[in-house]
Amino acid sequence: MQAIIERYRRSVLQVATPESAGTGFYLGESGLIVASEHVVRDHPEVVIQNRQVSRQLARVVFLDSLHDLALLRPAAPLDLPAAELGPAALPLEGETVLALGLPLGAKFSATQGIVSGARREYHDLLYIQHDATLNPGNSGGPLVNGKGEVVGVNTFDLQPGQDMGFALPVRYLRQTLADYLSGNGAIGARCYSCGNISFEGQNTDEACPHCGAHLLLPNQMEPGGPEGVPYTIEQLLQELNHAPALARLGPNTWQIQEGSARIQISYHEETGLVTGDAHLCTLPAAQLPRLYEYLLTQNYQEECLSFSVKGRDIVLSLLVYDRYLNVETGRRLFQNLFEKADHYDNILVEKFSASWKYADEEE
Secondary structure, rough: OOOHHHHHHHHHHEEOOOOOOEEEEEOOOOOOEEEEEHHHHHOEEEEOOOOOOOOOEEEEEEEEEOOOEEEEEOOOOOOOOOOOOOOOOOOOOOOEEEEEEEEHHHHOOOEEEEEEEEEEEOOOOOEEEEEOOOOOOOOEEEEEEOOOOEEEEEEEEEEOOOOOOOEHHHHHHHHHHHHHHOOOOOEEEEEEOOOOOEEEOOOOOEEEEOOEEEEOHHOOOOOOOOOOOOHHHHHHHHHOOOHHHHHHEEEOOEEEEEEEEEEEEEEEOOOOOOOOEEEEEEEOOOHHHHHHHHHHHHHHHHEEEEEEEEEOEEEEEEEHHHHHHOOHHHHHHHHHHHHHHHHHHHHHHHOOOOOOOOOHOOO
Protein backbone atom coordinates (compact mmCIF):
# COMPACT_ATOMS: atom_id res chain seq x y z
CA MET A 1 0.00 0.00 0.00
CA GLN A 2 2.88 2.38 0.65
CA ALA A 3 3.81 2.57 -3.04
CA ILE A 4 0.20 3.46 -3.87
CA ILE A 5 0.15 6.16 -1.22
CA GLU A 6 3.35 7.73 -2.53
CA ARG A 7 2.01 7.78 -6.09
CA TYR A 8 -1.28 9.39 -5.10
CA ARG A 9 0.44 11.86 -2.80
CA ARG A 10 1.28 13.81 -5.97
CA SER A 11 -2.05 13.27 -7.76
CA VAL A 12 -4.33 14.46 -4.94
CA LEU A 13 -4.89 18.21 -4.53
CA GLN A 14 -6.64 20.55 -2.17
CA VAL A 15 -9.64 22.38 -3.66
CA ALA A 16 -10.80 25.58 -1.91
CA THR A 17 -13.36 28.38 -2.21
CA PRO A 18 -14.21 31.19 0.24
CA GLU A 19 -16.92 28.96 1.75
CA SER A 20 -15.48 25.46 1.72
CA ALA A 21 -12.48 23.22 1.15
CA GLY A 22 -12.22 19.71 -0.20
CA THR A 23 -10.07 17.33 -2.17
CA GLY A 24 -9.60 16.62 -5.87
CA PHE A 25 -7.50 14.25 -7.96
CA TYR A 26 -5.80 14.60 -11.33
CA LEU A 27 -6.80 12.51 -14.32
CA GLY A 28 -3.74 13.15 -16.47
CA GLU A 29 -4.42 12.73 -20.19
CA SER A 30 -7.60 14.81 -20.18
CA GLY A 31 -5.94 17.46 -17.99
CA LEU A 32 -8.97 17.44 -15.70
CA ILE A 33 -9.30 17.38 -11.93
CA VAL A 34 -12.19 15.56 -10.25
CA ALA A 35 -13.82 17.28 -7.26
CA SER A 36 -17.12 17.33 -5.39
CA GLU A 37 -19.88 19.58 -6.74
CA HIS A 38 -20.94 20.70 -3.26
CA VAL A 39 -17.41 22.00 -2.59
CA VAL A 40 -17.14 24.17 -5.73
CA ARG A 41 -20.84 25.09 -6.02
CA ASP A 42 -21.58 28.68 -7.14
CA HIS A 43 -17.97 29.35 -8.12
CA PRO A 44 -16.66 29.58 -11.71
CA GLU A 45 -13.07 29.23 -10.44
CA VAL A 46 -11.49 27.56 -7.41
CA VAL A 47 -8.04 27.38 -5.86
CA ILE A 48 -6.00 24.19 -6.17
CA GLN A 49 -2.66 23.20 -4.66
CA ASN A 50 -0.51 20.38 -3.29
CA ARG A 51 3.16 19.90 -2.50
CA GLN A 52 4.10 19.86 -6.19
CA VAL A 53 1.56 22.39 -7.46
CA SER A 54 1.79 26.00 -6.32
CA ARG A 55 -1.50 27.64 -5.39
CA GLN A 56 -3.35 28.54 -8.58
CA LEU A 57 -6.83 28.97 -10.02
CA ALA A 58 -8.62 26.21 -11.90
CA ARG A 59 -11.73 26.75 -13.99
CA VAL A 60 -14.88 24.78 -13.23
CA VAL A 61 -15.87 23.27 -16.60
CA PHE A 62 -18.57 20.77 -15.65
CA LEU A 63 -21.04 20.43 -12.79
CA ASP A 64 -22.96 17.27 -11.99
CA SER A 65 -25.11 17.98 -8.95
CA LEU A 66 -27.00 14.71 -9.44
CA HIS A 67 -23.83 12.72 -8.67
CA ASP A 68 -22.09 15.45 -6.60
CA LEU A 69 -19.21 15.61 -9.09
CA ALA A 70 -17.35 18.51 -10.67
CA LEU A 71 -14.62 18.68 -13.28
CA LEU A 72 -11.93 21.37 -13.09
CA ARG A 73 -9.39 22.46 -15.68
CA PRO A 74 -6.18 24.24 -14.59
CA ALA A 75 -4.73 26.93 -16.84
CA ALA A 76 -2.04 24.52 -18.07
CA PRO A 77 -1.62 20.72 -17.81
CA LEU A 78 -0.03 19.66 -14.52
CA ASP A 79 3.11 17.55 -14.33
CA LEU A 80 1.56 14.97 -12.04
CA PRO A 81 0.93 11.22 -12.25
CA ALA A 82 -2.61 10.40 -13.34
CA ALA A 83 -5.08 8.65 -11.10
CA GLU A 84 -6.01 5.25 -12.52
CA LEU A 85 -9.75 4.66 -12.76
CA GLY A 86 -10.83 1.16 -11.81
CA PRO A 87 -13.44 -1.04 -13.48
CA ALA A 88 -17.15 -0.24 -13.37
CA ALA A 89 -17.84 -3.30 -11.21
CA LEU A 90 -18.36 -2.53 -7.52
CA PRO A 91 -15.66 -3.66 -5.08
CA LEU A 92 -16.38 -6.71 -2.95
CA GLU A 93 -17.33 -6.53 0.72
CA GLY A 94 -14.23 -7.05 2.85
CA GLU A 95 -11.91 -5.59 0.19
CA THR A 96 -9.16 -3.31 1.51
CA VAL A 97 -9.37 0.33 0.41
CA LEU A 98 -7.56 3.61 1.03
CA ALA A 99 -9.31 6.95 1.46
CA LEU A 100 -6.94 9.68 0.25
CA GLY A 101 -7.32 13.41 0.72
CA LEU A 102 -6.46 16.61 2.55
CA PRO A 103 -8.91 16.68 5.47
CA LEU A 104 -9.40 19.76 7.62
CA GLY A 105 -7.05 21.69 5.33
CA ALA A 106 -4.17 19.54 6.54
CA LYS A 107 -1.42 17.78 4.67
CA PHE A 108 -2.07 14.73 2.54
CA SER A 109 -3.47 11.81 4.50
CA ALA A 110 -4.32 8.19 3.76
CA THR A 111 -6.59 6.08 5.95
CA GLN A 112 -7.03 2.37 5.39
CA GLY A 113 -10.23 0.41 5.85
CA ILE A 114 -12.43 -2.24 4.29
CA VAL A 115 -15.57 -2.16 2.20
CA SER A 116 -18.36 -2.92 4.65
CA GLY A 117 -21.19 -2.57 2.15
CA ALA A 118 -20.73 -2.54 -1.61
CA ARG A 119 -24.31 -1.60 -2.49
CA ARG A 120 -25.85 1.07 -0.29
CA GLU A 121 -28.70 2.93 -2.00
CA TYR A 122 -29.38 6.58 -1.24
CA HIS A 123 -31.54 8.91 -3.34
CA ASP A 124 -31.67 6.32 -6.14
CA LEU A 125 -27.88 6.09 -6.35
CA LEU A 126 -25.59 3.28 -5.20
CA TYR A 127 -22.78 4.03 -2.78
CA ILE A 128 -19.81 2.11 -1.43
CA GLN A 129 -19.84 1.97 2.37
CA HIS A 130 -16.41 1.67 3.99
CA ASP A 131 -14.79 2.20 7.37
CA ALA A 132 -11.72 4.20 6.31
CA THR A 133 -11.87 7.38 8.41
CA LEU A 134 -13.18 10.50 6.65
CA ASN A 135 -13.09 14.06 7.95
CA PRO A 136 -14.27 17.43 6.61
CA GLY A 137 -12.12 18.16 3.56
CA ASN A 138 -12.03 14.54 2.33
CA SER A 139 -14.97 15.15 -0.03
CA GLY A 140 -13.87 14.64 -3.63
CA GLY A 141 -10.88 12.50 -2.72
CA PRO A 142 -10.36 9.08 -4.30
CA LEU A 143 -11.17 5.75 -2.69
CA VAL A 144 -8.45 3.42 -3.97
CA ASN A 145 -8.20 -0.39 -3.96
CA GLY A 146 -5.15 -2.58 -3.39
CA LYS A 147 -4.21 -2.34 -7.08
CA GLY A 148 -4.00 1.44 -6.95
CA GLU A 149 -7.25 1.88 -8.90
CA VAL A 150 -9.85 4.49 -8.05
CA VAL A 151 -13.02 2.58 -7.18
CA GLY A 152 -14.99 5.54 -5.83
CA VAL A 153 -15.08 9.24 -4.95
CA ASN A 154 -15.50 9.95 -1.23
CA THR A 155 -18.56 12.09 -0.73
CA PHE A 156 -19.93 11.98 2.84
CA ASP A 157 -19.92 10.21 6.19
CA LEU A 158 -22.54 9.86 8.87
CA GLN A 159 -20.47 11.66 11.49
CA PRO A 160 -16.91 12.92 10.92
CA GLY A 161 -14.35 10.47 12.26
CA GLN A 162 -16.94 7.75 13.02
CA ASP A 163 -15.50 5.19 10.59
CA MET A 164 -18.55 4.92 8.34
CA GLY A 165 -17.90 6.70 5.08
CA PHE A 166 -19.54 6.58 1.67
CA ALA A 167 -18.03 6.84 -1.78
CA LEU A 168 -19.71 7.27 -5.14
CA PRO A 169 -18.75 4.28 -7.32
CA VAL A 170 -16.35 5.03 -10.17
CA ARG A 171 -18.98 3.93 -12.71
CA TYR A 172 -20.77 7.27 -12.16
CA LEU A 173 -17.53 9.20 -12.59
CA ARG A 174 -16.86 7.39 -15.87
CA GLN A 175 -20.30 8.42 -17.11
CA THR A 176 -19.80 12.04 -16.04
CA LEU A 177 -16.46 12.16 -17.86
CA ALA A 178 -17.97 10.71 -21.02
CA ASP A 179 -20.84 13.20 -20.90
CA TYR A 180 -18.49 16.17 -20.50
CA LEU A 181 -16.12 15.00 -23.24
CA SER A 182 -19.06 14.61 -25.63
CA GLY A 183 -19.26 18.41 -25.63
CA ASN A 184 -15.77 18.73 -27.16
CA GLY A 185 -14.49 21.01 -24.42
CA ALA A 186 -17.61 23.17 -23.98
CA ILE A 187 -18.57 24.13 -20.44
CA GLY A 188 -21.57 22.14 -19.27
CA ALA A 189 -23.73 20.83 -16.46
CA ARG A 190 -26.11 17.99 -15.70
CA CYS A 191 -29.65 18.95 -14.75
CA TYR A 192 -30.51 17.66 -11.29
CA SER A 193 -34.17 17.41 -12.24
CA CYS A 194 -34.07 15.38 -15.48
CA GLY A 195 -30.44 14.21 -15.60
CA ASN A 196 -29.82 15.56 -19.11
CA ILE A 197 -26.66 17.45 -20.10
CA SER A 198 -26.58 21.09 -21.24
CA PHE A 199 -23.63 22.90 -22.76
CA GLU A 200 -22.92 26.61 -23.14
CA GLY A 201 -25.19 28.21 -25.72
CA GLN A 202 -28.05 25.80 -25.04
CA ASN A 203 -29.57 27.32 -21.90
CA THR A 204 -29.44 31.05 -22.50
CA ASP A 205 -32.39 31.54 -20.14
CA GLU A 206 -30.56 29.79 -17.28
CA ALA A 207 -32.96 26.89 -17.64
CA CYS A 208 -32.54 23.29 -18.69
CA PRO A 209 -33.52 23.06 -22.40
CA HIS A 210 -34.88 19.55 -21.76
CA CYS A 211 -37.22 20.09 -18.79
CA GLY A 212 -37.17 23.82 -18.02
CA ALA A 213 -35.75 23.46 -14.51
CA HIS A 214 -33.44 26.20 -13.26
CA LEU A 215 -29.88 25.40 -14.37
CA LEU A 216 -26.75 27.54 -14.22
CA LEU A 217 -23.59 26.59 -16.07
CA PRO A 218 -20.26 27.36 -14.37
CA ASN A 219 -19.53 30.25 -16.76
CA GLN A 220 -22.90 31.85 -15.90
CA MET A 221 -22.01 32.18 -12.23
CA GLU A 222 -20.73 35.41 -10.74
CA PRO A 223 -17.43 35.09 -8.86
CA GLY A 224 -18.27 34.96 -5.19
CA GLY A 225 -16.58 36.88 -2.45
CA PRO A 226 -16.69 37.29 1.32
CA GLU A 227 -18.55 39.94 3.28
CA GLY A 228 -17.94 41.78 6.53
CA VAL A 229 -14.63 41.14 8.30
CA PRO A 230 -13.44 38.53 5.74
CA TYR A 231 -14.00 41.16 3.04
CA THR A 232 -11.85 43.63 5.01
CA ILE A 233 -9.11 41.02 5.33
CA GLU A 234 -9.14 40.42 1.58
CA GLN A 235 -9.01 44.16 0.90
CA LEU A 236 -5.93 44.60 3.06
CA LEU A 237 -4.28 41.56 1.45
CA GLN A 238 -4.93 43.17 -1.93
CA GLU A 239 -3.22 46.35 -0.76
CA LEU A 240 -0.24 44.25 0.35
CA ASN A 241 0.05 42.79 -3.18
CA HIS A 242 -1.35 39.33 -2.36
CA ALA A 243 -4.16 38.05 -4.58
CA PRO A 244 -7.05 37.19 -2.22
CA ALA A 245 -8.49 34.52 -4.54
CA LEU A 246 -5.21 32.60 -4.42
CA ALA A 247 -4.81 33.10 -0.68
CA ARG A 248 -8.10 31.42 0.26
CA LEU A 249 -7.84 28.09 2.03
CA GLY A 250 -11.51 27.80 2.91
CA PRO A 251 -14.03 29.65 5.05
CA ASN A 252 -12.40 32.52 6.98
CA THR A 253 -8.90 31.17 6.33
CA TRP A 254 -6.13 32.49 4.11
CA GLN A 255 -2.49 31.54 3.54
CA ILE A 256 0.24 33.60 1.95
CA GLN A 257 3.94 33.26 1.30
CA GLU A 258 6.13 36.22 2.21
CA GLY A 259 9.72 35.53 1.26
CA SER A 260 10.66 32.32 3.04
CA ALA A 261 7.86 32.62 5.60
CA ARG A 262 4.37 31.12 5.31
CA ILE A 263 1.58 32.88 7.18
CA GLN A 264 -1.93 31.63 7.90
CA ILE A 265 -4.63 34.19 8.64
CA SER A 266 -7.86 33.14 10.34
CA TYR A 267 -11.00 34.91 11.46
CA HIS A 268 -12.74 33.37 14.48
CA GLU A 269 -16.28 34.73 14.36
CA GLU A 270 -17.32 33.48 17.81
CA THR A 271 -14.53 35.32 19.61
CA GLY A 272 -14.08 38.17 17.13
CA LEU A 273 -10.35 37.43 16.89
CA VAL A 274 -8.35 37.81 13.70
CA THR A 275 -5.06 35.90 13.94
CA GLY A 276 -1.98 35.74 11.78
CA ASP A 277 0.32 32.80 12.53
CA ALA A 278 3.69 32.48 10.85
CA HIS A 279 5.17 29.03 11.42
CA LEU A 280 8.79 29.99 10.96
CA CYS A 281 11.04 27.04 11.83
CA THR A 282 11.29 23.87 13.86
CA LEU A 283 13.27 23.75 17.09
CA PRO A 284 16.95 22.77 16.89
CA ALA A 285 18.34 19.80 18.76
CA ALA A 286 20.65 22.01 20.85
CA GLN A 287 20.95 25.61 22.14
CA LEU A 288 17.38 25.56 23.42
CA PRO A 289 17.94 27.70 26.58
CA ARG A 290 19.73 30.31 24.49
CA LEU A 291 16.98 30.22 21.85
CA TYR A 292 14.17 30.55 24.41
CA GLU A 293 15.93 33.50 25.99
CA TYR A 294 16.12 35.18 22.59
CA LEU A 295 12.43 34.59 21.86
CA LEU A 296 11.33 35.97 25.24
CA THR A 297 13.53 39.02 24.77
CA GLN A 298 12.02 39.71 21.36
CA ASN A 299 8.51 39.40 22.79
CA TYR A 300 9.19 42.46 24.93
CA GLN A 301 10.52 44.42 21.97
CA GLU A 302 7.88 43.64 19.34
CA GLU A 303 4.63 45.60 19.26
CA CYS A 304 1.49 43.47 18.71
CA LEU A 305 3.58 40.40 17.84
CA SER A 306 4.56 37.47 20.02
CA PHE A 307 6.63 34.30 19.71
CA SER A 308 5.39 30.93 20.91
CA VAL A 309 6.30 27.29 20.48
CA LYS A 310 3.67 24.85 19.28
CA GLY A 311 4.93 21.27 19.33
CA ARG A 312 8.33 21.80 17.72
CA ASP A 313 7.25 24.78 15.63
CA ILE A 314 8.40 28.31 16.37
CA VAL A 315 5.45 30.59 15.65
CA LEU A 316 5.27 34.36 15.31
CA SER A 317 1.69 35.56 15.86
CA LEU A 318 -0.47 38.63 15.51
CA LEU A 319 -3.83 38.92 17.31
CA VAL A 320 -6.35 41.71 16.72
CA TYR A 321 -10.06 41.97 17.52
CA ASP A 322 -12.39 42.51 14.58
CA ARG A 323 -13.85 45.71 16.07
CA TYR A 324 -10.42 47.34 15.78
CA LEU A 325 -9.77 46.09 12.26
CA ASN A 326 -10.12 48.20 9.15
CA VAL A 327 -8.16 48.20 5.91
CA GLU A 328 -5.69 50.85 7.04
CA THR A 329 -4.91 49.43 10.51
CA GLY A 330 -4.92 45.88 9.16
CA ARG A 331 -2.54 46.75 6.35
CA ARG A 332 -0.06 48.23 8.80
CA LEU A 333 -0.31 45.36 11.30
CA PHE A 334 -0.08 42.57 8.76
CA GLN A 335 2.67 44.22 6.77
CA ASN A 336 4.69 44.31 9.99
CA LEU A 337 3.96 40.60 10.59
CA PHE A 338 4.97 39.67 7.03
CA GLU A 339 8.22 41.61 7.21
CA LYS A 340 9.18 40.36 10.67
CA ALA A 341 8.34 36.74 9.80
CA ASP A 342 10.63 36.84 6.78
CA HIS A 343 13.28 38.51 8.95
CA TYR A 344 13.17 36.21 11.97
CA ASP A 345 13.14 32.84 10.23
CA ASN A 346 16.55 33.63 8.71
CA ILE A 347 17.94 34.60 12.12
CA LEU A 348 16.60 31.42 13.76
CA VAL A 349 18.14 29.21 11.09
CA GLU A 350 21.48 30.99 10.80
CA LYS A 351 22.16 31.82 14.47
CA PHE A 352 20.33 29.05 16.35
CA SER A 353 20.47 26.13 13.89
CA ALA A 354 16.69 25.87 13.64
CA SER A 355 15.36 23.96 10.62
CA TRP A 356 13.34 25.43 7.78
CA LYS A 357 9.71 24.60 8.43
CA TYR A 358 8.71 23.79 4.84
CA ALA A 359 11.97 22.48 3.43
CA ASP A 360 10.52 18.99 2.90
CA GLU A 361 7.71 20.40 0.72
CA GLU A 362 10.18 21.81 -1.79
CA GLU A 363 11.83 18.52 -2.54
